[in-house]
Amino acid sequence: MTSPLMSVYNRAPLAFTHGEGVWLHGDDGEAYLDCVGGIATDALGHAHPTLVAALTAQAGKLWHVSNIFRIPEQEALAERLTASCFADVAFFANSGSEAVECALKTARKYHAANGAPERIDIIGFDGSFHGRTYAAINAAGNPSYVEGFGPRLPGYIQVRFGDMETLAKHIASPTTAAVILEPVQGEGGARAFSGEQLRAIRATCTAHGVLLIHDEVQSGMGRTGRLFAHQWFEEAAPDIMAIAKALGGGFPVGACLATAHAASGMVVGVHGSTFGGNPLAMAVAIAAFDEIATAPMMAHVRVIADILSTGLNAIAARYPDLVVDVRGKGLLVGVKLVSNNRAFMALARAHRLLVAGGGDNCVRLLPALIMSEDEAREALVRFEATLATARAEAQLTQTSVLADAVQ
Numbered sequence: 001m002t003s004p005l006m007s008v009y010n011r012a013p014l015a016f017t018h019g020e021g022v023w024l025h026g027d028d029g030e031a032y033l034d035c036v037g038g039i040a041t042d043a044l045g046h047a048h049p050t051l052v053a054a055l056t057a058q059a060g061k062l063w064h065v066s067n068i069f070r071i072p073e074q075e076a077l078a079e080r081l082t083a084s085c086f087a088d089v090a091f092f093a094n095s096g097s098e099a100v101e102c103a104l105k106t107a108r109k110y111h112a113a114n115g116a117p118e119r120i121d122i123i124g125f126d127g128s129f130h131g132r133t134y135a136a137i138n139a140a141g142n143p144s145y146v147e148g149f150g151p152r153l154p155g156y157i158q159v160r161f162g163d164m165e166t167l168a169k170h171i172a173s174p175t176t177a178a179v180i181l182e183p184v185q186g187e188g189g190a191r192a193f194s195g196e197q198l199r200a201i202r203a204t205c206t207a208h209g210v211l212l213i214h215d216e217v218q219s220g221m222g223r224t225g226r227l228f229a230h231q232w233f234e235e236a237a238p239d240i241m242a243i244a245k246a247l248g249g250g251f252p253v254g255a256c257l258a259t260a261h262a263a264s265g266m267v268v269g270v271h272g273s274t275f276g277g278n279p280l281a282m283a284v285a286i287a288a289f290d291e292i293a294t295a296p297m298m299a300h301v302r303v304i305a306d307i308l309s310t311g312l313n314a315i316a317a318r319y320p321d322l323v324v325d326v327r328g329k330g331l332l333v334g335v336k337l338v339s340n341n342r343a344f345m346a347l348a349r350a351h352r353l354l355v356a357g358g359g360d361n362c363v364r365l366l367p368a369l370i371m372s373e374d375e376a377r378e379a380l381v382r383f384e385a386t387l388a389t390a391r392a393e394a395q396l397t398q399t400s401v402l403a404d405a406v407q
């Protein structure tokens with residue numbers, strides 16, 4: 001089948017006509033329990049009435065104006081964001097990659113503006129994902145994303161996840177600008193840094209005048225049961241943070257947040273965006289923020305996360321032949337499988353359950369934060385049913401292999 005689309009995605013043969021909450025309605029007439037959530041993006045589920053109202057109200061007033069004018073909605077969202085974390089200022093972009101791009105530029109510009117232009121090195125970790133721009137793929141260093149795109153950019157260093165000794169050596173280097181990490185790696189397979197590691201990295205960066213960037217594009221905006229994942233731990237806050245995905249509840253928007261100190265190089269003219277932070281995006285993001293950033297919502301996320309993790313661990317114990325382990329934090333859940341994760345995703349679809357893939361042969365569950373307790377239990381039922389099918393298929397293959405061998 002030829003398609004007019006660039007063939008960069010491995011797409012499932014399924015499209016959706018509409019959604020409601022954690023349910024997606026396929027063009028095959030079936031209802032699917034959505035544990036992908038547009039990859040941790042549809043934090044309030046599909047067609048959330050508050051977001052629909054915010055979008056349609058703004059659509060009748062003003063969509064887009066240039067950033068050469070004040071955009072009061074940006075100020076309103078920036079006030080909310082900075083009041084709820086370490087940051088003093090925000091820059092709005094359209095995506096996670098752009099938020100990361102701004103974070104990296106902010107870090108290098110800080111050093112250049114403060115008399116140390118030789119500090120350009122960005123230290124990243126294996127298993128990271130920071131997006132698809134040149135800077136983002138170089139910072140994450142995933143070979144399959146950088147190969148064939150010309151020479152690697154200078155000034156990017158990779159450290160093995162957990163190798164704190166090598167990391168400390170690089171942080172101490174006089175050419176290091178910043179460390180970038182995801183407190184909970186998303187695409188890499190829901191791998192979380194420990195509080196101890198995050199605090200140690202924070203302290204080492206501070207000691208050497210190196211900036212710390214957290215990429216909370218996936219882990220942020222309530223996904224782990226706190227507004228930002230690093231807020232689980234005292235004294236772990238970064239200097240700069242990229243967020244996106246759930247920020248707009250499905251509307252494209254990202255942000256780079258920073259302390260005033262870290263952003264001291266970001267003066268008039270050094271950065272910008274045409275669409276970034278336009279009134280339409282801001283109206284939806286403000287509405288999403290006010291729904292997400294509440295104590296009851298965070299408490300709810302922790303309840304649902306507990307149901308999923310308890311249930312999945314019990315299932316893992318019943319299927320040691322198929323499940324390696326369950327990891328992640330909050331509603332950023334990874335299940336590492338023995339057999340191919342892509343095949344499992346297709347089997348899950350047959351059980352009307354949608355799960356995302358992930359590195360390290362994981363499948364990820366990234367449901368909307370509003371998933372109910374009953375829906376969480378239903379997801380577990382469908383997950384286990386998928387494993388039962390996988391086990392039956394494996395046994396069938398084994399039997400036929402045996403039969404072939406006998407013949």
Ligand SMILES: *Cc1c(COP(=O)(O)O)cnc(C)c1O
Nearest residue numbers: 095096097129130131186217218
């Ligand atoms: C998705 C993601 C990005 C990239 O976001 P895009 O909106 O796809 O550009 C960056 N970092 C992390 C941690 C992500 O999960």
